[in-house]
Amino acid sequence: MTKNNRLGRWLSNGGIRTGRYSRVIQRAGREAERFREMTDAELTRAAESLLGDPRRERDRLVDFVALGREAAERAVGLRPFDVQLTGALWMMAGTVVEMDTGEGKTLAGALAASGFALRGRSVHVVSVNDYLARRDAEWMGPLYELLGVSVGWIGAESTPDERREAYSRRVVYGSVSEFGFDVLRDNLCTDPDELVTGDVDVALVDEADSVLVDEARVPLILAGSVETGTALERVTEVVSRLRPGRHYRVDEAGRDVHLTRAGERAVEKAYGGIDLYDADQNGAVLTEVNLALHARALLRRDVDYIVRDGRVELVDASRGRVAKLQRWPDGLQAAVEAKEAVAATDSGEVLDTVSVQGLIQRYPMLCGMTGTAMPAEEQFRRFYNLSVVPLPPNRPCVRDDEPDRFYQTAEDRDEAVVAHIVERHETGQPILIGTLDVAESQRLADRLTEAGVGCVVLNAKNDADEAKVIASAGRLGAVTVSTQIAGRGTDIRLGGPDGTEHDEVVALGGLHVVGTGHHSSKRVDDQLRGRAGRQGDPGSSVFFASLEDDLITRHVPGLSGPGDLDGRITSPRVAVRAAHAQRIAEGLNLDQHSLTWQYHRLLEHQRTLVVEERDRLLHTDAAVDRFREAAPDGFEELSAQVSETELARAARLVWLHQIDRHWVDHLAVLADLRETIHLRVLGRQRPVDEFHREAIRAFQPLISRAEAAAVETMESVTVRDDRIDVAAAGVARPSATWTYLVTDNPFGTALERDMRGMRSRFGGGNADDADD
Incomplete structure (x- = not known):
């Protein structure tokens, strides 16, 4: 049975609202001829003139849409559909738009980023990984250039000078972790010339549900070297x-x-x-x-992890890929x-930390796009005050989503999956199999090989080849075994990247997606299903599951039902209960997200206050002025020995060092507090409230204590060769720093374990x- 609720859902939830821009796009169509006759140089000048255009907003939007459509067709050979233009306009209005897989989110995002830039705003296009950030920046680069908008990108290998150059552009592409790590590193700088990021303005988030929901709780860490402890x-x-x-x-x-x-x-x-x-x-x-x-x-x-090249590397639970730079506590x-x-x-002390959610909330303007926004609508609204606008596909989706198939045991399910794939593969139809983890993908690939089915395995062990493998998953006879939602951001074209076998694959029913178990979120299941049926292409999907799956045993233990000889369960009640288990898991995840943010929110506020204090010290003479006020005798003594510039330099370094040192100590105090705060529940106290009370009490004297320590340091410094020797006074930066992400401890606090x-x-x- 063909199921496609997108059109009905759009009509009921967003169809009327999306009409808000229909007249703009219609008028832009009538203006198309005027822009089509312009030379490239004239088109660029017309785009740049929008910045100071005194006309009303709607008139400027009409010109922008007409310009954007013409520029995209000339620069990258893609003429935007109306739905892409609508998506760009809704993002410019500060919403998250839901667009199906294959609907052209990359181009819609580039148009939205251009629109912000042509209004004089700077944009960070936040991606899920370095590969997509670089690919999209380079792919859409000619479009930005034609519109007179500068664009750059950052990645893990970018040098400080390359980062500084990228941030000077109007639009910057980068992964969420790289944006976060740059912020943390800037907060350790002692010279304004070392800064790379500049001010934040607009964040346009690609794969918004992945970044804003799945990764929202992940703290980004900047660490410094300390003496290591004993081995285990x-x-x-x-x-x-x-x-x-x-x-x-x-x-x-x-x-x-x-x-x-x-x-x-x-x-x-x-x-x-x-x-x-x-x-x-x-x-x-x-x-x-x-x-x-x-x-x-x-x-x-x-x-949960793999061992590669002599290192333990975590597997991202939401994507089934190696979580680069990520580690447990x-x-x-x-x-x-x-x-x-x-x-x-290496282990070391935490110099600074910011959660992904805290990082994103720094931006005055936030918007995004994804193929599965509606299931995350509650999180977008609650944590980011964002609304979601679902957009209809350019062509109706005709994907055939078959009913789930349940089995008594995991072994029965695996045998059924292999038999199903063998049967489909004999026809030549391309098949994409989504598994729950690396081990399962390897086992399934081995079983398929034994059954005579050649397959390509894409999991956390070879994620560097992900884009290439996924792009070929639509070829005739291709069988691709993948963990989770592999290939987000990479289109699966029927017939392969060049589409040479398109018609043959269409005749076979398009891409067939097989899920070997349900995830803890229906949204992730939908992402896997959405790999098929792009742009009106045929496609199909089916999920296999067993009563031994973790989702079932954790949330509806004891579930049973009558089965056939092959172990397949015939009772419809099982499917209903399994869906209930998924809703329970989603509710628990939402509660955990909410609780985690309650703990992090106060820390993010305190970070903001410390950063503001740091900025004053870094960019003004506040440090030396405070030294003059607090210790006039010491100030006069040093003034007689060194120049005013040298005294200001030394005071700035000392004040920044003490602010940073006290902030590091504060982070350690809060970490210890978080580990023990749960004891308060024994006294009928709410742990979160107690944590906030203690954290506020600990933070209140931080600035004044740092200043007192700075004054004491300045009074004890020595002068050598007309220079104040701050290093001899204990003012030193960490000998080495590194960045990583730390996962939420899945087993509770140390106290809870004990x-x-x-x-x-x-x-x-x-x-x-x-x-x-």
Whole structure:
């Protein structure tokens, strides 16, 4: 049965609103001939003249639309559809637009960015990765040039000078992490000439649901080198001897593990007969044991992470790709590295941090685009005050979305998936299979190979080839096994990138998408389905699932239903309950997002105050003026020995150092507070409220204490060769810094882990009481 609710949903939710710009686009069509007759130089001048155009807004929009359509056709060979122009105008109005896969979001985004730029605004086009940022900036570059708009891009390999040059352009493309890391690095600068980013204005977010929802809670970290602690080899070796079921148990949801009494005795014996729960003597040992146990029992290689080139690399849970520069909190990261016997990565103190959500909310104007905006409408509204406008496709979607197929066991499901793919492959129809993790993609690929089906595997282990592999997934006879929603931002054209086999593939029904399990969000399922049926092309999709899938066992445990001989379940009730499980998971994710933001929001506000103070010190003579007011005698003494410029330089360095030092210490205090605040619930207090109260109390004296420390430092400095030796006074930057993202700890705080362990120790006996 063909299902396509887009048109009906558009008519009911957004059809009337999208008509707001229909007259603008119609008028632009009537003006097309005037712009078509212009030379390129005349077109550029006409676009630049829009900046100071005194006419009313609607008249300027008409000219912009006509200019944009003509410029796109000349510069990049693409004539925008009305829906692309509508999307660009809605983004310029500050909304998130929903446009189907293959509807040309890249061009619509470039037109919107040009529109902002021609209004005199600067735009950061935020992408999900470096590849797409560079590709889109270079692809759309001729369009920007023809419209008189400068454009640049940044990536992980960009030098400071290259970044500074890119940020000087009117439009800058980059990944969300690179924009964030540049902000953090700028907040460590001690010379205005070192800054690269400049002021923020407009953020236009590509794949908005991925960036603003899936990655919103991810903190971006700037760290500095410190002395490293002890290695975890010993505790890893001790934990590796523990046996599941006897020495430790994993909860049904797979999110917690605890030692049994037999396990506790085994660990205590291995450490020479210690009391594992003597907090004063062995608190650190207990924490290390819990971390090593979590790394061993709950974090799975080729599911949660991969090992490549001697490094542990995390897998992004929302995209199934390697999460570059991402890591767990230092203790858990080190435990996994010890488990896999790879070299430990650097650890250090956090110099500054900002969440993706906090970063994005710095922009006065925010807009975006994605193919699956409506399912995330609540998050957009709640966290960003953004509305969503769904746009109709340029051509009606005719994709055939088959009903889900459920099976009793994962083995039954896998056999059915392979049989289904073999059957479809025999016809030559291209097939894209979306799996839930790396290990599953490898297993399925092996089974397909055994069944005589050649396939290409795209997962976190070869994500560098992603765009090339995905672009070829529509070729005749292609079978592509992928983790999650691979290839976002890369179009799958029927017949391959050159479309040479297009008609043959169309005759076979287009691209066929197979999902091997449901994600925790229906939106992610829809993203996978949306790989087929682009621009009115035929296509189809079907999902296979089992009652042993994590989504089912976690949220509707005990679900069962009558099945056929091959294990396929015939009861429609199962599909209803599975959909309910997905809604539960979505609700939990939303609650977690909300709770996390409640903790981060105050920190982001405090960051803003510190940054404002830093900016004053960096760009003015505030530091030396304060030194003069606070210690006039010391000021006079130094003034007699060095020049006014040198004194101002030294005061600025000292004040910035103390502000930064006190901010680092404050971050450490808040991290410790977050780890212990949950105890307040025992006193019937709300942990979030208590965290805010304590965090405000800790922050209030920060600036004044930093200033007092700066004055004390200035009074103790020495002068050598007409220069103030600030280094001798302890004013030094970190010997090395690096950036990374830290995932939310999936297992709770250290305190919660230890409390669970203590409950298991004192919570009553069972068969585990037997001696080891």
